[in-house]
Amino acid sequence: MKILIIEDDAALRGELDVLLRNAGYETESVTDFAGAAEQMKHSSADLILLDINLPNVNGETLLQDYRRQSSTPIIMLTSRTAELDEVLSMSYGADDFITKPYNPTILLLRISAVLKRSARSGAAQSYREAEVSTVRGSLTRGSSEQILTKNEMIIFQLLLDRIGEIVTRDELMTALWDNDEFVNDNALSVNISRLRGKLAELGYPDAIETRKKQGYVLR
Amino acid sequence: MKLTDFLRDRLPAFLISAAAWILALIFLFAFHVPAEAVVIVSVIVLLGAAAAELWAFLRKRGYYDKLSSSLEQLDKKYLLSEMLEEPEFLDGRILHSAICEADKSMCEHIAEYRRESADFREYIELWVHEIKLPVAGLQLMCHNDGAQRYAEQLRRIDEYIENVLYYARSGSAEKDYIIKPVSLKRAFADIAVRNRCELQERGISLHTADLGAEVMTDGKWLEFMLGQLMSNSIKYGASEITVSAEELPDRTVLRFRDNGIGIPAGDLPYIFDKTFTGENGRTHTKSTGMGLYIVKKLCDRLGHSAEVSSVQGEFTEIALTFGKNELYKVE
Numbered sequence: 001m002k003i004l005i006i007e008d009d010a011a012l013r014g015e016l017d018v019l020l021r022n023a024g025y026e027t028e029s030v031t032d033f034a035g036a037a038e039q040m041k042h043s044s045a046d047l048i049l050l051d052i053n054l055p056n057v058n059g060e061t062l063l064q065d066y067r068r069q070s071s072t073p074i075i076m077l078t079s080r081t082a083e084l085d086e087v088l089s090m091s092y093g094a095d096d097f098i099t100k101p102y103n104p105t106i107l108l109l110r111i112s113a114v115l116k117r118s119a120r121s122g123a124a125q126s127y128r129e130a131e132v133s134t135v136r137g138s139l140t141r142g143s144s145e146q147i148l149t150k151n152e153m154i155i156f157q158l159l160l161d162r163i164g165e166i167v168t169r170d171e172l173m174t175a176l177w178d179n180d181e182f183v184n185d186n187a188l189s190v191n192i193s194r195l196r197g198k199l200a201e202l203g204y205p206d207a208i209e210t211r212k213k214q215g216y217v218l219r
Numbered sequence: 220m221k222l223t224d225f226l227r228d229r230l231p232a233f234l235i236s237a238a239a240w241i242l243a244l245i246f247l248f249a250f251h252v253p254a255e256a257v258v259i260v261s262v263i264v265l266l267g268a269a270a271a272e273l274w275a276f277l278r279k280r281g282y283y284d285k286l287s288s289s290l291e292q293l294d295k296k297y298l299l300s301e302m303l304e305e306p307e308f309l310d311g312r313i314l315h316s317a318i319c320e321a322d323k324s325m326c327e328h329i330a331e332y333r334r335e336s337a338d339f340r341e342y343i344e345l346w347v348h349e350i351k352l353p354v355a356g357l358q359l360m361c362h363n364d365g366a367q368r369y370a371e372q373l374r375r376i377d378e379y380i381e382n383v384l385y386y387a388r389s390g391s392a393e394k395d396y397i398i399k400p401v402s403l404k405r406a407f408a409d410i411a412v413r414n415r416c417e418l419q420e421r422g423i424s425l426h427t428a429d430l431g432a433e434v435m436t437d438g439k440w441l442e443f444m445l446g447q448l449m450s451n452s453i454k455y456g457a458s459e460i461t462v463s464a465e466e467l468p469d470r471t472v473l474r475f476r477d478n479g480i481g482i483p484a485g486d487l488p489y490i491f492d493k494t495f496t497g498e499n500g501r502t503h504t505k506s507t508g509m510g511l512y513i514v515k516k517l518c519d520r521l522g523h524s525a526e527v528s529s530v531q532g533e534f535t536e537i538a539l540t541f542g543k544n545e546l547y548k549v550e
Binding site for chain 2: 011012015016018053079080081083084086087097100102103104106173174177178179180182184187
């Protein structure tokens with residue numbers, strides 16, 4: 001997955017680049033803002049992070065022009081806290097809108113959510129032989145079905161989106177809180193062990209591996 | 220303008236005329252002018268003088284009555300000069316031009332201040348926008364380098380920056396908000412995530428109830444207000460924060476309740492006042508007394524209301540009331 005970064009603050013751009021690379025994305029940055037529109041057009045990126053205040057050009061204008069020809073998801077970034085910018089950006093076709101300074105974990109969650117939305121429009125997700133239904137909140141393998149609670153589903157989704165990679169407790173916690181589930185540390189542990197139990201019932205006892213002091217990996 | 224007042228005002232002039240008349244009478248009698256002639260001349264002069272005075276009175280009354288009635292009706296008294304036509308008589312003209320000139324000079328004066336304050340506000344907005352870039356940069360660096368220790372301080376810096384921004388916004392005459400349906404659930408979740416580390420560190424639990432409602436407000440402003448309330452709850456020893464909404468036919472009430480140290484009854488009426496810190500502000504933690512003041516001002520500008528109830532040592536509850544104006548719903 002490749003992300004195009006259009007941000008004029010060099011320090012911020014560099015850190016964004018590191019953040020996204022660490023999270024396993026490929027990145028590309030725009031440094032010549034006069035040619036930003038061209039670079040956007042020819043980029044093979046799967047998602048674009050676009051700052052609103054750019055030298056010589058306005059991000060909202062770029063967005064508006066770009067939308068006429070492509071539907072690649074775009075997340076707007078801005079340090080102006082104004083509802084107007086958000087309303088405008090969304091009406092021009094942005095997929096999300098995030099104000100700086102952003103919580104990096106949330107930024108990553110939003111990016112993966114937007115990517116997921118654009119990748120599978122309704123296509124069913126699966127884990128090994130099991131079918132994942134977010135609508136019913138269930139995992140089905142053959143004739144056996146396990147119903148997941150909302151919390152378990154959020155956790156499982158995040159692990160599944162990044163299958164084979166380490167997902168930190170901090171990320172899991174942020175994702176839960178972002179979905180109005182204000183759980184504490186203990187509750188998270190309980191949820192994970194319940195999820196493990198349900199996966200074991202389906203025949204995957206070793207599905208979630210704990211990495212000490214790092215997080216969890218779904219195998 | 221009353222006739223009696225006018226006549227009393229003219230009294231010195233009448234006395235001078237009367238003295239001149241008595242002198243004239245003495246001369247008339249000295250020259251043996253017939254008594255009938257004296258009476259006739261007296262009557263003519265008296266009638267003429269009375270007519271002249273009446274004319275002068277009516278002419279002035281027209282102008283001054285309009286002036287005082289306009290002044291009384293005007294909500295903005297400084298607009299007086301716009302309401303008056305220039306009178307015909309000399310002293311009226313002098314007064315009129317004096318009023319107009321004074322008014323103009325005051326308008327220029329005010330315009331200058333207004334410009335200055337608008338410039339200042341514009342600069343604050345720009346400054347906030349600029350300072351957020353390095354803050355955002357630092358925040359990413361903290362994350363990338365795994366230096367979570369600094370993240371909390373950065374969050375505090377960001378909170379103070381927001382305070383300045385919204386303080387500037389709360390006092391300006393410009394309409395820089397957008398009223399649209401905002402999900403209470405979403406707004407509260409955003410604030411909760413932002414404060415998650417501090418909440419968990421202090422073991423504060425969050426409970427929500429019936430936040431499914433949408434209210435007509437500006438999303439960003441609402442988030443700022445909720446952030447302020449949460450920051451107060453964290454500051455003043457809460458271990459449990461309960462946020463609930465109640466939908467009534469004409470309004471939605473959002474209750475933000477914590478079980479912190481509470482507010483002394485004597486301080487309650489003043490907690491929305493500017494720079495009021497009260498007992499808690501002195502004894503507990505440094506407080507600027509600006510947070511709730513800004514919240515209240517933003518509420519006023521958006522047409523919401525904010526109320527507080529508290530029992531010291533038990534709880535503090537801030538209730539925000541959002542109107543359900545049907546007008547807003549036309550989209």
